[in-house]
Amino acid sequence: MPQLNPNPWFFIMLTSWLTFSLLIQPKLLSFTPHNPPYNKDFTPTKTSSWPWPWS
Template identity: 75%
Template sequence: MPQLNPNPWFFIMIMSWLTLSLIIQPKLLSFILTSPPINKTSTTTKTNPWAWPWS
């Protein structure tokens, strides 16, 4: 079965992971967010329990 031969596919997988981790990832991580998240105060809402008609 030719699918079980790891000879060409293992090299392709290693090269793609190296390309991703060494070239693409540092470029993506260097971007500065244009609108950074701000700290918002969380508001809690008061909920009323449901009145089940059969209880």
């Protein structure tokens, strides 16, 4: 069964994970967001009740 042969696929997976974790991830984490989150005061809005015709 060739699906159980990890010879080429394990090396490809290992190489891709090492590339991601050592090269790509530090570059992505160094970016700063343009719109950073901030604390906003929560003020609930006043809603009116629905005028049901049968009430």
